[in-house]
Amino acid sequence: MRFRLLGSVLSPFVRKVRVTLLEKGVDYELEQVVPFLAPDSFTEISPLRRVPVLLDNTRGPHWALPDSSAICQYLERENSAPALYPSDSVGFARALWMEEYGDTEFSNTIGQGIFRPAVVDPLLGQEADRKAAERVFKEVLPRYFQYLEKQIGSSEYFVGASLTLADISIAVHFQNLKHAGFHLDELEYPGLAAFVERTLARPSFLACRQEERSFLREHNFQIGTQK
Secondary structure, eight states, rough: OOOOSSOOOHHHHHHHHHHHHHEEEEEEEEOOOOOOOTTHHHHHHHHTSSSEEEEEEGGGGTTOOOOOHHHHHHHHHHHHOOSSSSSSSHHHHHHHHHHIIIIIIHHHHIIIIIIIIIIIHHTTOOOOOOOHHHHHHHTEEEEEEEEEEEEEOSSSSTTHHHTHHHHHHHHHHHHHHHTTOOOTTTSSSSSHHHHHHHHSHEEEEEEHHHHHHHHHHHHHHTOOOOO
């Protein structure tokens, strides 16, 4: 198999690359790597010790590419159909911005503020802190939801008339919110809530979610039902 992807099954950035591969119909092998448990040699292929890392065996045994955005653009160049970045300059720029928005502060707020205390800490044998997660969901995330609601409006996609990395980069974080048991208010954010449900129902996301939920069950994690 040409591609091997290194990373944790619950990482939204790993999920971002997996969905990209699945949407393009590209076969790959996922190798579970948890960065803080990885050997020192992992730094050689991921200097920031982050996942995902893509290995392409057509490039030689020592070729490795870290960072989800770099990987997705590489895959776009290597497998152009279906295109997941717009071809026009304005659409491409907007897709890059939405990808950056999803990858940075939005991701960090959900990851550190909700997913870590509600999911990661229990998986590591520590006590969950639902109150802290609920506080972030109610007090911090609404400004992000309001921005995304305004951006999506009544459109099916954030950019153009088909799925792009803009959509994937935002939706991957809502999958982690669902694992933690948090859901958007459909009345308050109708456009965004419809986008999330529609996008997470795509076969590419469903395939990842099935594997992720199996992982959580295997580790005796009770998937939340918090509304």
